[in-house]
Amino acid sequence: MKCIKLTEKCFYFQGAVNIGYIMSGNYGMLIDAGLDPQTAKKVCRQLTAQGFPLSHLFITHAHADHYGGAAYIQENHPVHTYASKEEAAILTNPILEPLYLFQGNKPLPELRNKFLEGAPIIIDEVVTEGKHQFGDVLFECMAFPGHSLMQLGVIVDGILFAADAYFGAEQIKKHKIPYIIDAEDTLKSLEKLLTIECLGAVPGHGNYEEAFQETVKLNIEYHHYVLSVLLDILSSSPHTHEQVIQKMCRHFGVNPSSLSSWLLFRTAIMAYATMLIKDQKAEMVIEDAILYLKS
Known part of the structure; x- marks a missing residue:
């Protein structure tokens, strides 16, 4: 290093x-x-x-x-x-x-x-x-x-x-669906980053940048894009929990082959779904002991 x-x-x-x-x-x-x-x-x-x-x-x-x-x-x-x-x-x-x-x-x-x-x-x-x-x-x-x-x-x-x-631009491109546990908190933290006056910033993954705000804005735009993709998937018909994960992974071109990676993608996708539910743009329903998500 x-x-x-x-x-x-x-x-x-x-x-x-x-x-x-x-x-x-x-x-x-x-x-x-x-x-x-x-x-x-x-x-x-x-x-x-x-x-x-x-x-x-x-x-x-x-x-x-x-x-x-x-x-x-x-x-x-x-x-x-x-x-x-x-x-x-x-x-x-x-x-x-x-x-x-x-x-x-x-x-x-x-x-x-x-x-x-x-x-x-x-x-x-x-x-x-x-x-x-x-x-x-x-x-x-x-x-x-x-x-x-x-x-x-x-x-x-x-x-x-x-x-x-926030993540460096290359890391967003690499991981496709960023790991988060709460989309609303993530976006609030990103907006907070834009208010900070400093010489520059070091992300956990990516390079030091003096004009890091542009990368932060890219993060914000990308999270909103992921939310829009998820909402579009849910708008067609109710989907089971696993179908939502499958369609999101297919859309973003990721194919988790291990249980660990699948669980990480599942957590991130459900973080976005939770924000849509809080914003009353989506809901969870249970029918015949199956959990569905729908717009």
């Missing part, structure tokens, strides 16, 4: 999942920890090689690709770890992620993989939206729910580490 300097205090390790880093004097804080111990080990080696301190760890949200390397960091460095209360519940009990994806049933062994369930970690301090401090560094947390229950972004020295509040 390449370490890129943004300001005197802010850096980020560019990779499939970006990891932020803030340094001041004897203090250094990583923002997220990557997918697994191997990723975390590479980052820690680079910090050590450059003589950069590691005293704190901030986890933006409890998805395994962002915290899977955190246990390694905690085992090998005396870090003080931050997270929101909601995300901390999963970070300390990681089985909760495959559990909720599997509709509350105890997950099958194939769902207990490193992409859905990282090693449990200790959260030393629960943080909320607002200003906080580590060492002599003042940082601000901003709530960006929608992709997860209470994802927090971090602003330091004019740089916004936005986590998965």
Whole structure:
């Protein structure tokens, strides 16, 4: 992973999942920890090689690709770890992620993989939206729910580490149906991003951009497009839960071949459906013990 300097205090390790880093004097804080111990080990080696301190760890949200390397960091460095209360519940009990994806049933062994369930970690301090401090560094947390229950972004020295509040253009093109748990919250978080004044932003997936607002607008447009496709599907006739997922996947050219990927697409699609239901543009009905969605 390449370490890129943004300001005197802010850096980020560019990779499939970006990891932020803030340094001041004897203090250094990583923002997220990557997918697994191997990723975390590479980052820690680079910090050590450059003589950069590691005293704190901030986890933006409890998805395994962002915290899977955190246990390694905690085992090998005396870090003080931050997270929101909601995300901390999963970070300390990681089985909760495959559990909720599997509709509350105890997950099958194939769902207990490193992409859905990282090693449990200790959260030393629960943080909320607002200003906080580590060492002599003042940082601000901003709530960006929608992709997860209470994802927090971090602003330091004019740089916004936005986590998965928005995705880079290439990531949207790649995944077709972005993973979210609440479309309404996702769009509100994106609109909030447009109000933030800063030098630039680092998304969880994608490149640092000074004019990141254009990418945020692209995200907003794309989510509205997904909503319109879903509403169009539902307008023809009532569809079962599985038919909705099938038609959405066919439309966007995705073909989930594993249970894990199918559940992720199912969750995202139902997040869009839930917004349509809240907006009274769609409804759920149960007939003969079958769940249908219709406009």
